[in-house]
Amino acid sequence: MNRFTIQLDEIKAAYAAEPNPSLEVRLERIVRIEKMLRANEEKICKALIADFGIRHPIETQLAELQMVYQACKYARKHLKEWMKPVQVEVPLYLSSSEAWIQSQSIGVVGIISPWNYPIQLALVPAIAALAAGNRVWLKPSDRSSRTSGFLASLIQEYFHPSEFCVTTGGIEVAEQFAALAFNHLSFTGSEAIGKKVMRAAAENLTPVTLELGGKTPAIIDSTAKLQEAAASIVYGKLLNSGQTCIAPDYVLIEQNIQATFIQELQTAAQSQFSNPEELTGPIDDDQLQHWQHLVSDAVDRGAKAIPLLSNPAVGARRFEPVVLIDVSPQARVLHEEIFGPILPIVIVTDTAAAIAYVNSRPNPLALYWFGKSKKNMQRVLEETRSGGVTINDTLLHAVVESLPFGGIGASGMGACKGKAGFDAFSHAKPILEVRGLLGTSLFKGTQAAHPPYDKKTERLIRHLK
Known part of the structure; x- marks a missing residue:
């Protein structure tokens, strides 16, 4: 028995002593997360700058802290309703009986969170798990070591370790963590690591929630307003320098509007991200080299790289955001998740061809469609499979708390925010009296x-x- 197993037993014992925390207890734990962040916003922003090199505090406020505050607010507003038993219909021969579904906490929820949004993607699932009445054990990424370490110290200050605890460390710690007999395990990260997590969890028959990303398409319909579409795609692509699981990964567009669209992309990029202090850096040198290799591989295969910004190498920027055109179907950039400020453009002839291209690849975590044709929009919605969709913008479906957020197929399974997260971390117990x-x-x-x-x-x- 190792130290992690002993620690899990201690947390499970604390849960067993309070297996059904009241509404008031759950709300107080959620409020504590809010207080923890509000008291340390500036320090959190500095920790993220230390990890990324460049990370504007406003970007951290929008993409990290505000997402957590929003999750807290939504859970506090709706938790009483979520906890209520739900009456269900009974068959006629049991018409004098009564049936209902009771949401019950499940125990200890393990969370393995990633480095790209190390505050948001650690705390949003934790809020859902605490709302459901569980205890939480978090393993944050070691690639964002400064932020992960600071978050661990904050949680230790604001929570008893039997309520919400954190363990930091590298690959060996992560492997031991995933193998623990949690009552549920949530993982956000790559597909390759997701498979390892799922295999480890299977030894204990631990249910898993996986958010795995993938290659998110942005489809530009012939009826789209190119200026608006370009502005939205640039923002979605360059926020956090593309180190976002639902960033637009590539664009599908018809040949006759490609040149105009690229001009609009450059205009939008220059308008939004000309200040080098507002374009986040790569998390580390491995990430930078990954971007460089993707571009050089595509160019070596005949692609053309077009800079998105007109002030190359300004300030401390280490990588120039680019559009790639004439990309070989064999190029790595069309097969690997980019997770960076590189935007390949793929030519399609029409909506049917765009749908066929998307469907020939693993199901993405998100899909973006731009246009005014309701007919074409409906075809894309009905004939493609993705975790979620935003129409005529990017990213925003993920910030709506009333919408479940999660993947399908290779992009993941389950959801871990809002009511969907509460349900994922609860047992829906059927009861018949x-x-x-x-x-x-x-x-x-x-x-x-x-x-x-x-x-x-x-x-x-x-x-x-």
């Missing part, structure tokens, strides 16, 4: 089906048909 007619034993439950079987039983079967 059997009663007889008018409070008597007449026609009560299984009574009419009890042996010995006779004509009365046969009549019952005919009636049930």
Whole structure:
């Protein structure tokens, strides 16, 4: 028995002593997360700058802190309703009985969070798990070591370790963590690591929620307003320098509007991100080299790289955001998740061709469609599969708390925010209270089906048909 197993046993013992925390206890834990962040906003922003090199505090406010505050506010507003039993219909032969579904906490939820949004993607699932009445154990990424370490110290200050605890460390710690017998395990990260997490969890039959990203397409319909589409795609692509699981990964567009669209992309990029202090840096040198290799591989195969910004190498910027055109189908950039400020453009002939291209690849975590044709929009919505969709913008479906957020197929399974997260970290317990007619034993439950079987039983079967 290692130290992690002992620690999990201690947390489970604390949960067993309070397996059904009241609404007030759950709300107080959520409020503590809010207080923790509000008291340390400036320090959190500085920790993220230390990890990324460049990370504007306003970007951190928008993409990290505000997302957590929003999750807290939504959970506080709706938690009382989520906890209520839900009455369900019973069949006619049980009409005097009553059935309902009771949401019940499940125990200890493990969360393995990533480096790209190390505050938001650690705390949003934790809020859902705490709202559901569980205890939480978090393993943040070691690639964002400064932020992860600071977050760990904050949680240790604001929470008892049997309520919400954190363990930091590298690959070996992550492997041991994933192998623990949690009651549920949530992972956000790459598909390759997601498979390892799922295999480890399977040893304990631990249910998993996986958010795995993938190659998110942006489809530009021939009816789209190119200026607006370009502005939205530039923002979605360059926020956090594309180190976002639902960043537009590539664009599908018709040949006759490609040149105009690229000009609009450059105009939008120059308008939004000309200040080098507002374009986040790569998390580390490995990430930078990944971007460089993707571009050089595409160019070596015949692609053309077009800079998005007109002030190359300004200030401390280490990588120039680019559009790639004439990209070979064999280029790595069309097969690997980019996770950076590189935007390949793929030419398609029409909506049907765009749909076929998307469907020939693994299901993405998100899909973006731009245009005015309701017919074409409906075709894309009905004939493609993705975790979520935003129409005529990017990213925004992920910030709506009332919408579930998660993947499908290779982009993940389950959801871990809002009501969907509460449900994921709860057991929907079905309950039937059997009663007889008018409070008597007449026609009560299984009574009419009890042996010995006779004509009365046969009549019952005919009636049930």
